[in-house]
Structures are given as structure tokens and as C-alpha cells.
Amino acid sequence: MGAPPRHGPSIFCRPPWIGSKDSTLIASKNESPTQTAEDAEESGPESSEVASETDAPPDGGYGWVCAVAAAVVNAHSWGFNSAYAVFLAYYLKHGTFEGGTKLQYAFVGSLSLTTMFTISPLATISTQRYGVRKTMLAGVICETASLICASFAKQIWHLFLTQGILFGLGMGLLFIPVASVVPQWFTSKRSLASGISLSGAGLGGLIYSLVASAMIRNIGLSWAFRVLGLLAFSVNTMCVLLIRDRNKPDKTKKITMDIAILKSRDFDLLIGFSFFTILGYFILIYSLADYGQRIGLTSSQASLVSGILNLGQAVGRPLIGYFSDSVGRINIAGITTFVAGVLSLAVWVNSESYGLLMFYAIAEGLVAGNFWATIAPLVAEILGVERVAHGMNLVWLSIIVPSTFSEPIALALTNATGKYLGAQLFAGFMYIAASVFLAILWFLRRKEH
DSSP: OOOOOOSSSGGGSSOTTSOOTTGGGSOOTTSOSOOOHHHHHHTOGGGTTOOOTTSOOOSSTTHHHHHHHHHHHHHTTHHHHHTHHHHHHHHHHHOOSTTOOHHHHHHHHHHHHHHHHHTHHHHHHHHHHHOHHHHHHHHHHHHHHHHHHHTTOOSHHHHIIIIIIIHHHHHHHHHHHHHHHGGGGOSTTHHHHHHHHHHHHHHHHHHHHHHHHHHHHHHOHHHHHHHHHHHHHHHHHHHHHHOOOSSOOOTTOOOOOOGGGGGOHHHHHHHHHHHHHHHHHHHHHHHHHHHHHHTTOOHHHHHHHHHHHHHHHHHHHHHHHHHHHHHOHHHHHHHHHHHHHHHHHHTGGGOOSHHHHHHHHHHHHHHHTHHHHHHHHHHHHHHOGGGHHHHHHHHHHHTHHHHHHHHHHHHHHHHHHSSSHHHHHHHHHHHHHHHHHHHHHHHHHHHHO
């Protein structure tokens, strides 16, 4: 892609809260709108989509292979993580591990997320220094080992180490690098390609919610883990070998972290949006299957509800990414976040039948995962593309706490009241609170411009 325009007022004609296909190239308020090829190279893997004038992205070509391969990797990492809703429902119903409490089972899934976001700076450094392929292959090994080792678990702390920490390590080493690859190949089609790669997480969640439930019923918990481990190894390895990084590893690069960014008012509002969105999001991902069984659905029906939520995300994420370029990234993220909260308060609270719960799952799925499709473009719009890597690492670190405690909070509320109402209200209001942060951000930026 060519460098941004170096003169003329045209880049300031469209306000930054109204997105455009090239709005990520607009620098932040106090910085020059220009960016050299050297600046792009220094900005880390998340901003590696900015090519130099002499090495413009092909806007397609082999990039589509990378986008599809990234989608499959996301399906076999994030998709497996989403399927933990099925495992959690099974653990809660059968008390699989002696002495394991409901909160401990909830923390297993949370630990995987905590680990993934905690190691994001390390995954970024590894990608910069050793390349995408080596880093992702390390992730394949960790994820495979976590599932195989979990099949031999006898006590709850075994799950903490395997399905929790080790799986999260593998997921982080897969997701963080692959997220930096697809944008390198595209310019005008970047949002579409990124949306396709992210849709794999939703499709994987749908498929493996159903597959995991069927395997647990037919071949048992241990063999379900082993089959998933073999799938993770074979499929992810093939995809990693297909992915090509247009950047060369550079062992001299420094950690992509800049704490001074936290002094930015706009970025702090974005952190608030991220924090409260995640508090609501993972309650939906992990709780719907258990909620379905509590209202009398069979395990197959409950797993299908969880899968349909992920199907909605598979459709919704590319659409959100596509329309955010024309409607405005802050606008789309704020509206869809607010709708996700209203749906939880108005529909989920009243979903006591299979049909209504299925409607809620597909409708909520279309909007609930907007964070993943919009967060990187939002960071680029606020900080400038040259500081995306710094900003994204701070975003990942900021959502460690909500991703760790969201589902335990939901189960604690449910256990205390004997009903899911507290968890449902909590999830809905967290989404609405997140949308308020974006509304404030939109108002302040509009006022300044």
C-alpha cells in the first residue's frame, strides 16, 4: 500500500469518528500524519500491515490463503476454548473431579484466558525476533500437550495446569502472531480479510461445541480430550506451514510496550470499553450451555445453543468489520455493544424455552463479539498506526482481570440466588456500561473536531 498523502488538507476532511477504509492511516492529534517505511517496521507485528512505498501489499493473492489458514487456526484454538462451555456444563452436572467446586471449574476456563492475555507481550517479542512460524509451532505443541495431558487428569488442579494454563499458553502463541499476518497482505480489502480470519473462531466454537458434546457422550471425557489434541496438532501444523509472514524477524527489536500511552484520555476510554465488554462476553460464552440444562434442555440441545451463539459470531464479526470502515468504527462498536446489552436484559432474562433461547443465541452472537473485530482498528484510530502494537499489548493486559473473573462472578451470583437472573443482569449491564465509554469517546472526539 502506498504511503499516506504527504500534503494537502484532504486527510482531515473526514472526522476520525467516521471511519473510512484508510482511516487507520490518520495519525493521532499531536502527531504528523505521515509515516515512513522505517516507522512502520519499528511499530511491531500488529501494525505490520503498513507497507513501504516500495513493498506495497498485494491486496489479495496469497494473502487469501493466509486469511483462510488463519481462520482455521482460530477455529482450532479459540473454537476449542469456546467449547469449554460444554466441558463446564458436564463438570457442573457430574462433579467429575472429587472435591472440585463449581467456582474451581469456572476458573479452569478463565485461567486459559488469563494466561493467553498475560503472555501477549512475550508472544509479540517472539514473533518479532523469531518469526511467525516458529512462534506458532511452539503454540501448536503447547496446545496439543495441554489436551493430551488433560485426558489423564485425576484432580481439579491437574485441569488448572492443563486445560487452563498450558492451553492458554498455546492459544496465546497461536492467536497473537496470526493476528499480525493477515493485515500485511491487504489494503482496501483488509477489514474483509481480517473478518474472515476472525470468523474461524465462531465457526470453530459452533463445530466443536457439538463435536465435544458428542464425543463426551460416546467415547468418554478422556478420549474426547485426546481426539481434540490430535486434531489440534495435525490441522494447526498444516495451517502454520501455509502461513507466510511478509516481515523478516529482527532480534534487535525491543518490547512493544509504552506505558505513557495510558496518559491518553481517549485510550483510557477504550480500555474501559474493553474491560466491561469482556466482563459480559465470557459469561455468554461459558454460561449458555449450563443455563440451557438448568431450564430443562438436554445436553445435546444445550450444546447446540452454545454452538449457535458461536455461529452468530462467525457471521457477525466479518459484517461488523466490513461496515465499520464506512459507518465508523466507534459508531459500530458502540451501537453493537449497546444492542448486546439490551438483548441480554430483554431476551435472555425471559428465555425459558428452547426456541426463545435459540433466538437469543443467534441474535446475541451477531453483536456480542464485536470487540474482537473492532479493537485493533479502534486502537489504530486513536493512537495512530505506528503505536498499534504498544496499544494492543496494553489492551490485552487490561482484560486479564475481567476474563479471569467474569464466569466465576456469574456462577457465584447463580449459586447465591439459586437462579441465573443475577448473572443475566450482570452480563447485560456490563455491555451497556461498555457502550457508555464509547459514547463518551465519540462525543469528546466530535467536540474536538
